[in-house]
Amino acid sequence: MIFFAAALIDIYRFKVNTLEKPVSSSQINARNRLLRRLPNDALCFQLGNYNVEIVDIHYHLPNFKKCIWHSHSFFEVHIIINGQGRVVSHNGTKIFKEGDIVISRPNFEHSWDTDVDDLYMYVIKFELNRVKDTQNSVNPVDIVLAQLFDVEDFISQCPEDAYRAIECIENEINSPKPGVHYMLMNYTRELIISIARTVNDALAGVSESVKLEKSEQDHLVVLINKYLEDNYKKDISLDMVARFACKSKRSVMRHYKAATGMTVIEKLLQMRLFEAIELLLEDYDKPVKTVAYEIGMACESYFCRQFKRFFGCTPTDYRRINSAKIDAPGQ
Structure with missing residues (x-):
């Protein structure tokens, strides 16, 4: 407990506004070292019929511009505070930018990179495990949390609820008051639910017009992918692909990029x-x-x-x- 209070006092010297760029790498390093110790003590709790364990919360260092091909056993959430970059996976390449939230589920192989020098991200890593042999009935929270497993490289606008929860977490970490463990658990619960709601809304809120446009794009993508699968060992040009699809090069480029990233x-x-x-x-x-x-x-x-x-x-x-x-x- 003495160490915990001392650590909180240390980080108070390096107070960082969550929604702004930290001003120096030393600030980020000092803060990250503490945050990586806190979750093991404080941030394990139950949501509905799921056990949640926060593996890590930290700021991404801006001089780290690339992550090699990898996967992990936990959910990884990046909230983009500044800058932009790309996520690469079997699904293609997707662009993320300031104000986005990027979610990668467990065991999903991917990499990311950026061309900018000021990419700042708030990173949350957590495990989500169904409670074994539970006698409780399924509730709405369970349904929303379960949908997190349905996304692979999800990118959307970060909800205001998530920013607010992060700011509250920061305030608790920067303020050594009694009951900090409980407050951290409460705000982290809010953060996880906000992330899950974002996925739920995205999966449920696709309009019919968007579905129709996506269907047309998907048909072209399936057609082009089939051609590429059959001929990728040959010398293929974009002209050849366009002729096969009976489309102009411009149309192929625009629709394929829009559908796949x-x-x-x-x-x-x-x-x-x-x-x-x-x-x-x-x-x-x-x-x-x-x-x-x-x-x-x-x-x-x-x-x-x-x-x-x-x-x-x-x-x-x-x-x-x-x-x-x-x-x-x-x-």
Whole structure:
């Protein structure tokens, strides 16, 4: 308890307004070190028939501009305070910007990056586990929380309720008063429910006109993706794709990007790189140059550059790392 009070007094010196950029990396570091200790003591609670455990709450450091391909066992929520960036996954590339909330569910493989130098994000990581052998009936909170598992790389405008909850959490952390644990739990409950409501509203609030437009776009996407799947090992151009779809290049580019968040060429590259992973692990003796050729990329150096940009390591390193995992005892 003495340590806890002392830690709160320490962070009071580095008071940060949640909705503004922290003024220095030292402030962020000091605050983050404390916040990473607090959740283990304070932020474990039950919502409906779910147990919630806050794994981490911290500010993202602005000089960290890229996260390699990864997944994790918890929900990860980014609230974008300033700047913009991209989330990359099997679903494509999606853009996030100031004022957005980005939600990634457990075990969802993704990466993100940014071109700006002032990307500030508030990050909340939490585990959500159904209570085993519960005798309680399902309630509306359970239904809303369960929908969090239905989204993979969800991006939407951050609700005001979430900002307000974050500000209250900050005020509690920066003010050493009795009962801080309980207040943190209450405000964090509000934050989790606000996040879940945002997902619920987004899934339920799609209008018929949007559904119709999305249906038309989805049909074109399915058509183009089928063509790419059948021909990605060949030398494909956007002109060839447009002729196949009986659309102009401009129309293909506009509709495909609107529906998927990525261009046709980016999707083609993604297909090739995921196939490259299969080939790299299928035959460890196959040269990287041969793998590049078999996926339709004649230039080995270009293939290696794109592979590293997408997965965060070279094809050779990826093969070595995954070979070590397979050979490790217990794997």
